[in-house]
Structure formats: structure tokens, C-alpha cells
Amino acid sequence: MTWTEGLYVPPGHGRVVETPAQRVTFKVTGMHSRMASTFEVEVPPGFDVGAHVHTRSEELFYVLEGELDVLAFEPRIRTPDNWKGWESSSGSRVVRATPGTLIVVPPGCPHAFANPTDTPAKMFFQASPPPDHERYFEELLEILGNGGPPDQEAIEALRAKYDIEQLTPLRHR
Numbered sequence: 001m002t003w004t005e006g007l008y009v010p011p012g013h014g015r016v017v018e019t020p021a022q023r024v025t026f027k028v029t030g031m032h033s034r035m036a037s038t039f040e041v042e043v044p045p046g047f048d049v050g051a052h053v054h055t056r057s058e059e060l061f062y063v064l065e066g067e068l069d070v071l072a073f074e075p076r077i078r079t080p081d082n083w084k085g086w087e088s089s090s091g092s093r094v095v096r097a098t099p100g101t102l103i104v105v106p107p108g109c110p111h112a113f114a115n116p117t118d119t120p121a122k123m124f125f126q127a128s129p130p131p132d133h134e135r136y137f138e139e140l141l142e143i144l145g146n147g148g149p150p151d152q153e154a155i156e157a158l159r160a161k162y163d164i165e166q167l168t169p170l171r172h173r
Contacts, residue, residue, distance in 0.1 A: 019145035021172040030131030037130040043121040046173030048114035051083035053165045058128045061103040066121025070097045071112040083112045083168045136162040
């Protein structure tokens, strides 16, 4: 497909996928870009995506509002329940990301984010190559929208389908 015009997405526009656990606005999809899918993600208080790793995908996170705890390194020891205490061989630890913080995650790098505060956070999120993350978000939000605690088996199967090795559980209030 050849495009002769760029894509303009004004504030407040894009396709929204929402559940009580998360709100994702698709800004640029694989239909518009061969390079990356781009989303605006609202992260509610208590949401923890869980540490995970991709073998093919590269991701970029830019915090727009609020605060997030963020991990983007290989830990000395991968504990299976909680990534927040992880430390790398070089001494890197989980950081508190505030507005203006940028995180780039190469393929093979364990990463996670969580909102430990009582206020929502918002981030710009980019995943390359498209469109796997678009499909993943749609299917994940269906699982999370069923109410009650997350179905960890369904999430595990979904993540395996989209090149995501889950290292610690996804959690939300």
C-alpha cells in the first residue's frame, strides 16, 4: 500500500479499548505504519502488567501523566512473584518514572510497569513491529473485562500467542 498523505490524529481521537483494568487508545496501527503501533495507555491505580520479555518486539514508553514503577533490565535472579525488588548485575533497580521519562526496551530485555499510586497514570506506548500489540491489547482487555481476578491461564496462553514470556503475574485492583 502506498500512502500519499500522512496520518493526523487529533487529541482525544483514536479507537478506544477499555475495561475496568485499563484504557488503551490506538493512535497508529499496522494499517498506517510498517514501523510501529502507537497507543495512549491509561494505567489505573494498582495495575501491574507483570514482568515479561519479548524475543522479537521492541517497545518505547513515555510517561505523560502520573507516576509508574518501571523495570527494563535482566535481573541477577528472576523471582517468580514480584519484580519490584529485582536488581541487575550492574546494580540497576526499578525506578519511579515521572512525566517526561522515556524507557526503550530492546528485544530480549525483561520489563514491567505498575502504578503504585492512588491516581491514574498515562503513557505514550510504541511497539514494533506492528500489529501484534494491537491484537494482543484487544484480546487482553476482553479477558480483563470479565470482572473478578484476572484469569492467569487465559492471559498466559494469550501472551504465548503474541511473543510474550510472562515472568511475574499481571495484577489489578
